[in-house]
Amino acid sequence: MPHDVYLVDQGDYANAGSVSAHIKKRLLALGIDKALVRRVAIASFEAEMNLVIHSFGGKMELDVTDAAITLEAYDKGPGISNVELAKMEGFSTADEEVRSRGFGAGMGLPNIARVSDHFVLASRPGVGTLMVITFTLHPEHKEENKA
Amino acid sequence: MRPVFKPEQHGSAIINSALSDAQTTQVMLGGLSLHQVAQVLDAEVLTGEDQLDQTVKSACCSDLMSDVLAFVHERALLLTGIANANVIRTAQMLDLGCLVFVRGKRPDEATIAMARELGVVLLSVNKTMFVSAGLLYQAGLRGSPMKWSSREGGAQ
Numbered sequence: 001m002p003h004d005v006y007l008v009d010q011g012d013y014a015n016a017g018s019v020s021a022h023i024k025k026r027l028l029a030l031g032i033d034k035a036l037v038r039r040v041a042i043a044s045f046e047a048e049m050n051l052v053i054h055s056f057g058g059k060m061e062l063d064v065t066d067a068a069i070t071l072e073a074y075d076k077g078p079g080i081s082n083v084e085l086a087k088m089e090g091f092s093t094a095d096e097e098v099r100s101r102g103f104g105a106g107m108g109l110p111n112i113a114r115v116s117d118h119f120v121l122a123s124r125p126g127v128g129t130l131m132v133i134t135f136t137l138h139p140e141h142k143e144e145n146k147a
Numbered sequence: 148m149r150p151v152f153k154p155e156q157h158g159s160a161i162i163n164s165a166l167s168d169a170q171t172t173q174v175m176l177g178g179l180s181l182h183q184v185a186q187v188l189d190a191e192v193l194t195g196e197d198q199l200d201q202t203v204k205s206a207c208c209s210d211l212m213s214d215v216l217a218f219v220h221e222r223a224l225l226l227t228g229i230a231n232a233n234v235i236r237t238a239q240m241l242d243l244g245c246l247v248f249v250r251g252k253r254p255d256e257a258t259i260a261m262a263r264e265l266g267v268v269l270l271s272v273n274k275t276m277f278v279s280a281g282l283l284y285q286a287g288l289r290g291s292p293m294k295w296s297s298r299e300g301g302a303q
Binding site (some may be wrong): 111 | 156216239
């Protein structure tokens with residue numbers, strides 16, 4: 001089963017979303033249910049935008065097994081000082097430039113939590129942030145198992 | 148005499164002036180073709196001239212892509228004042244078939260080329276978001292169903 005690793009660069013707005021586009025294509029090619037792929041794509045895109053906007057650069061990993069789709073996003077810092085605050089809807093540290101691009105509304109992390117089945121975020125200021133986003137795969141999520 | 152406005156006539160009565168009977172029937176069945184959207188908004192078609200026969204059943208307005216990612220639960224038309232590559236990516240993630248850039252905005256050529264490649268129809272309109280949305284509503288299009296965490300809601 002696939003295990004992909006992607007690099008995401010800091011401030012690379014021109015390519016932001018290309019990793020998630022690739023992940024979406026990959027999952028559709030595996031015959032996974034479109035509605036589930038849409039949920040993964042939303043979480044992936046938000047995580048990818050977070051890396052571009054807030055991090056010094058990082059990586060994303062896609063792991064697919066029979067039981068689950070797991071997305072990991074981790075970066076080289078700067079880390080989040082108050083994770084509980086960061087997870088709150090509407091809270092954002094993004095600047096005006098990010099907002100003028102249509103992001104930085106403080107919806108990213110809540111969105112990821114909303115669409116995923118399991119979401120863990122660990123962060124340490126000065127070190128970095130790790131997100132593990134999991135989607136449970138049921139047999140009916142495979143197109144081949146649909147009646 | 149001031150005409151009595153009946154909600155049940157909403158979709159069909161008003162658009163009769165702008166659209167043909169066949170088009171009216173389509174609206175009543177739910178949705179507008181992108182050709183109709185372009186016609187109602189007097190829009191410039193930037194990409195997808197060959198895809199204008201597609202139908203959209205609902206629409207939403209936002210300049211915040213995270214709100215779009217959070218709330219839009221079905222293939223909908225998006226009216227926005229943001230014209231950059233991130234918006235095209237948002238459309239790709241959500242399978243939005245058509246983006247309408249209001250206030251005369253238009254993305255750069257590279258972004259337009261990306262949308263063309265991804266099969267996203269782009270329209271540019273010289274109207275405000277409010278007026279664009281109003282015209283589409285008047286033509287029979289309705290709000291995309293939405294749900295948000297603290298408040299249950301359905302947009303109509």
